[in-house]
Amino acid sequence: MYLARVITLSDKGYMGERLDTSGPALVEMLKSVGFAPESDPVILPDTWSLIESNLKQSVKDGIALVLTTGGTGVSPRDITPDVTRTIIEKEIPGMAEAMRSASSQKTPHAMISRALVGIAGKTLIVNLPGSRKGATENLEAIIPALMHAVEKIHGDPTDCGG
Numbered sequence: 001m002y003l004a005r006v007i008t009l010s011d012k013g014y015m016g017e018r019l020d021t022s023g024p025a026l027v028e029m030l031k032s033v034g035f036a037p038e039s040d041p042v043i044l045p046d047t048w049s050l051i052e053s054n055l056k057q058s059v060k061d062g063i064a065l066v067l068t069t070g071g072t073g074v075s076p077r078d079i080t081p082d083v084t085r086t087i088i089e090k091e092i093p094g095m096a097e098a099m100r101s102a103s104s105q106k107t108p109h110a111m112i113s114r115a116l117v118g119i120a121g122k123t124l125i126v127n128l129p130g131s132r133k134g135a136t137e138n139l140e141a142i143i144p145a146l147m148h149a150v151e152k153i154h155g156d157p158t159d160c161g162g
């Protein structure tokens with residue numbers, strides 16, 4: 001089973017001013033599709049150095065899949081994709097495109113999310129929006145390809161297309 005970690009980026013969540021319902025919802029979704037997520041999401045403020053160090057630590061910890069939730073939009077403190085871009089070695093634009101495309105059927109606000117998906121070491125990092133609805137709808141869109149992507153990152157030699 002592949003280890004997964006959920007990182008919630010929310011100033012209010014970090015300060016205890018809002019209950020994080022997005023992180024736990026993502027943990028449950030990951031379990032339901034066969035990943036082994038840590039049971040408690042990591043909650044951080046929208047602070048560059050903390051996001052950077054936690055993403056780097058996740059790679060060192062051998063986490064196969066990191067989901068971030070929050071900070072993908074255009075508010076002044078939204079920096080999650082910008083930090084992610086400095087950590088990943090390979091971007092997977094198709095997964096982010098699939099999330100925005102599917103989400104556009106739900107809300108026109110989908111186009112505001114700047115979420116990135118990419119690979120750092122052997123860790124797949126997926127940015128998701130902050131609201132529970134936004135986070136779960138976006139994850140839903142890539143679930144059909146998520147396990148396959150992680151298996152390939154870990155060197156699955158089998159032919160695709162079977």
Ligand SMILES: Nc1ncnc2c1ncn2[C@@H]1O[C@H](COP(=O)(O)OP(=O)(O)OP(=O)(O)O)[C@@H](O)[C@H]1O
Binds near residue numbers: 008012019020023075
């Ligand atoms: N972790 C979370 N759990 C539940 N709802 C959330 C969470 N993060 C965001 N939301 C909801 O999604 C909306 C949009 O998210 P966004 O990150 O833009 O909000 P925010 O108020 O700027 O967050 P913050 O100040 O906590 O960083 C919020 O107003 C809130 O209703």
Ligand SMILES: Nc1nc2c(c(=O)[nH]1)N[C@H]1C(S)=C(S)[C@@H](COP(=O)(O)O)O[C@H]1N2
Binds near residue numbers: 073075102110112137
């Ligand atoms: N599927 C889906 N995508 C969504 C949403 C949503 O409700 N559903 N919310 C949007 C909104 S309102 C914003 S502002 C952006 C960025 O959200 P974030 O700043 O919380 O990361 O995600 C968008 N993507």
